[in-house]
Amino acid sequence: xxxxxxxxxxxxxxxxxxxxxxxxxxxxxxxxxxxxxxxxxxxxxxxxxxxxxxxxxxxxxxxxxxxxxxxxxxxxxxxxxxxxxxxxxxxxxxxxxxxxxxxxxxxxxxxxxxxxxxxxxxxxxxxxxxxxxxxxxxxxxxxxxxxxxxxxxxxxxxxxxxxxxxxxxxxxxxxxxxxxxxxxxxxxxxxxxxxxxxxxxxxxxxxxxxxxxxxxxxx
Amino acid sequence: xxxxxxxxxxxxxxxxxxxxxxxxxxxxxxxxxxxxxxxxxxxxxxxxxxxxxxxxxxxxxxxxxxxxxxxxxxxxxxxxxxxxxxxxxxxxxxxxxxxxxxxxxxxxxxxxxxxxxxxxxxxxxxxxxxxxxxxxxxxxxxxxxxxxxxxxxxxxxxxxxxxxxxxxxxxxxxxxxxxxxxxxxxxxxxxxxxxxxxxxxxxxxxxxxxxxxxxxxxxxxxxxxxxxxxxxxxxxxxxxxxxxxxxxxxx
Numbered sequence: 117x118x119x120x121x122x123x124x125x126x127x128x129x130x131x132x133x134x135x136x137x138x139x140x141x142x143x144x145x146x147x148x149x150x151x152x153x154x155x156x157x158x159x160x161x162x163x164x165x166x167x168x169x170x171x172x173x174x175x176x177x178x179x180x181x182x183x184x185x186x187x188x189x190x191x192x193x194x195x196x197x198x199x200x201x202x203x204x205x206x207x208x209x210x211x212x213x214x215x216x217x218x219x220x221x222x223x224x225x226x227x228x229x230x231x232x233x234x235x236x237x238x239x240x241x242x243x244x245x246x247x248x249x250x251x252x253x254x255x256x257x258x259x260x261x262x263x264x265x266x267x268x269x270x271x272x273x274x275x276x277x278x279x280x281x282x283x284x285x286x287x288x289x290x291x292x293x294x295x296x297x298x299x300x301x302x303x304x305x306x307x308x309x310x311x312x313x314x315x316x317x318x319x320x321x322x323x324x325x326x327x328x329x330x331x332x333x334x335x
Numbered sequence: 336x337x338x339x340x341x342x343x344x345x346x347x348x349x350x351x352x353x354x355x356x357x358x359x360x361x362x363x364x365x366x367x368x369x370x371x372x373x374x375x376x377x378x379x380x381x382x383x384x385x386x387x388x389x390x391x392x393x394x395x396x397x398x399x400x401x402x403x404x405x406x407x408x409x410x411x412x413x414x415x416x417x418x419x420x421x422x423x424x425x426x427x428x429x430x431x432x433x434x435x436x437x438x439x440x441x442x443x444x445x446x447x448x449x450x451x452x453x454x455x456x457x458x459x460x461x462x463x464x465x466x467x468x469x470x471x472x473x474x475x476x477x478x479x480x481x482x483x484x485x486x487x488x489x490x491x492x493x494x495x496x497x498x499x500x501x502x503x504x505x506x507x508x509x510x511x512x513x514x515x516x517x518x519x520x521x522x523x524x525x526x527x528x529x530x531x532x533x534x535x536x537x538x539x540x541x542x543x544x545x546x547x548x549x550x551x552x553x554x555x556x557x558x559x560x561x562x563x564x565x566x567x568x569x570x571x572x573x574x575x576x577x578x579x580x581x582x583x584x585x586x
Contacts, residue, residue, distance in 0.1 A: 120583050189542055191569045194582045328571035 123188050126180055130201045131256060133180075137173050137208040138252035140166075142245050144215035145311060149241040151222040152304065153234055160222035163215060170212035177205040193325070200325045204255060207314040207321075211248070214307045214314075221300050230301075231294050232287065236280040237304055240273055244312045247273070251318035258326050266319035267333030273312040280305045339364035339502065339533050340385065345399035347380060349392065354380050356557040358399070362550070367525055367534045369544035369565065372554030373580070378537045381554070382505050385535065386422035387415050404502065420447070423496030427508040429488035431480035431495070436463075436472050439480045439491055443499040458498055465531070466494035467524050486517025493524065497532065504528065506536040510543065522547050541581055545569045553577045 144163050151160035181198045184190060190198060247269045254262035284298055316334045323331045340362035347355035355377045362368050370378035380389065387408065389395045401408050408418055420443070431439050440459045449455055459476070463469040468490040472483070480491055489509060496504055506525075510518040525534055525547050538544050544551050545565060552562035553574075561568065561577045572578045579585050 123583075188583075191541070191545065191581050192572055192578050195570070 120188075123184065123190075123194075126184055127194070127197055130177060130180055130197070133173050133177050134201060134204055134208070135252055135256060137170055137205060137212075138248060140170055140173075141208050141211045141215060141311075142248050144170075144212055145218070145241060145245060145248070145308075148215045148218035148222070149238060149308075151219055152225075153238060155222065155225065155227045157223060157227065160219040163219035164223075167212055167216045170209050174205045174209040177201055193328075196325050196328065200255075200321045203321045204318050207317045211311045211314045214311045217307045218304055221304050224300060225297070228297075231291075231297050234301075236276050236283070237301070237308065240276045240280075240305065240308045240312075243269055243273055243276075244308055244315065247312055247315040248318075251315045251322070254319060254322045255325070258322065260323050260326050263319035263322040264333065267316055270312050270316045270334065273309055277305050277309040336363040336366055338362060339404055340535075341400075341402040342381075342384075343400040343402075345381075345384065345397070345401060347377075347384060347389065347398075348394075348396045350394040354557055355384070358559055360552060360559060360562055362533065362535060364533050365529055365531070366549040367529050367536065367547055368550040368552065369548035370535070370537045370552050370554060371539075371541055371544050371580075373585075374539075376554040377557040378552075378554045379507055382507055382535060382537050385503065385505055386419050386424055388424070390415065420499045421501050422503045422505060423499065423501040424505040424507065425489070425492050425496055425509045428512050429485055429492050431483075431488050431491050434480060435477045436480050436483070436491060437476040440494050440498045443495065447499060459494075462494040462498040463491075465497055465528065466490045467520060467527070468494055484517070486513050486520060489513060489517065489521060490524065493521070493528075497528070501532065503533045503535065506534060508537055508539060511539060518543075541569075553580060555580070 144166065147159055148163045150156065151163065181201055184198055185195075188194075247266050250262050250269070251266045253259070254266065281302065284302055288298055313334060320331055320333050323329070323333070338361040340360075342358050342360045342362075345355055345358040346353065358381060360381075370382060372378050383389045384397065384401055385403070385408075389397070397409060403418075403422065407413075432442060434442070437459055440462050441455045444455060444458050449458070460469065460473075463472060468487060471487060472478075480488060483491060493504070493509075510521050513521065522543065525536070528534060529549075536544075536548065548565045550562065551565045551568045553560045553568065553572075553576075555576060561572060561574045563573070568577065569581060572581065
């Protein structure tokens with residue numbers, strides 16, 4: 117039997133594409149949050165405009181993976197590598213959409229002053245960026261310890277998000293509501309919290325890739 | 336499902352060559368068990384120990400135990416002909432006798448002493464139906480078996496093997512000389528046959544093993560590396576040598 121050089125090269129290409137999608141999502145999230153903080157409409161627009169790249173990379177991963185399944189009929193870990201590439205790319209694509217939603221909040225605010233300075237959102241975003249980095253790193257290194265750390269970090273994000281909701285609630289009670297803006301800030305927190313959930317999904321995929329067992333890190 | 340075959344500490348030598356090393360394996364009744372592994376790994380040798388086909392090879396020496404339905408088939412009182420009726424075999428190349436389709440299937444039962452024409456007809460019809468060949472040949476049973484295509488000949492050989500109502504059917508790469516459609520027919524046939532028979536097959540086609548077997552044993556250099564549920568083996572093998580082989584990375 118051949119040494120499957122072509123097959124291994126295609127698997128490597130899948131890894132590279134996923135790593136690149138990960139970088140792209142991190143950049144999109146950082147820029148979206150930055151645009152919100154600095155009321156930078158142009159920056160927000162560029163996040164929206166660049167989202168197509170993630171979609172393209174996801175499609176490319178689907179194409180390569182489908183071709184490998186058809187031509188190579190992979191089994192065992194080789195098959196898991198492809199299943200996991202499909203899952204992770206779909207998580208990353210969705211994370212990109214959520215970063216785009218954050219950027220759209222900047223566009224909707226149209227440069228108006230925020231009711232209060234952003235505190236929790238940048239903090240959540242910082243943790244989430246690290247979660248994305250760790251989830252992709254755990255995938256590339258097949259490191260399940262790092263994957264479990266992503267699950268733990270997700271709890272922290274959930275905690276910050278519920279704190280933020282409570283605070284907004286208090287704010288509305290004390291100061292009366294600026295309905296639309298409270299809604300938008302709340303949604304932004306929700307978008308970022310969802311990105312963290314997808315990063316946790318990636319970490320779960322890594323554990324499945326390595327062990328063949330499906331864990332639940334998202335509970 | 337209980338075990339119909341139990342192999343314990345089996346060693347087999349061809350002259351000085353140690354072809355099977357300390358084999359321990361149980362094979363489940365009325366299921367399909369596949370033996371896979373690279374050429375020369377011992378899988379066909381083990382298959383042939385199950386109906387003592389290796390007896391015919393001079394210089395063969397066997398140690399250990401092979402039990403079928405609780406009886407040691409290498410015991411002193413075993414009649415090899417009776418054993419081969421209990422354990423039928425189908426080979427890589429279809430090998431029908433130079434006789435009619437009917438006579439090919441009736442041959443074994445005749446040897447067993449069945450003379451009644453109606454009884455023989457019933458056996459031939461049942462066997463050809465079980466081997467999914469009946470509809471194609473029922474109107475010309477007197478034609479030579481050689482008038483059939485390769486795939487039909489192989490199904491005829493299966494009909495011949497099951498005419499004597501064996502408990503076990505051994506298939507030694509039984510589809511490797513056939514076209515894809517004939518292969519598919521025989522693969523489907525195994526799923527019907529396993530309701531009545533225990534099937535043990537050697538195959539070089541790993542995806543065939545994955546498609547049709549319930550249990551798979553992976554052989555390497557005369558040893559069994561891993562024997563487990565087929566789904567488990569092809570999704571999450573426990574030994575890295577199994578993983579390398581089924582992923583096509585050596586062998």
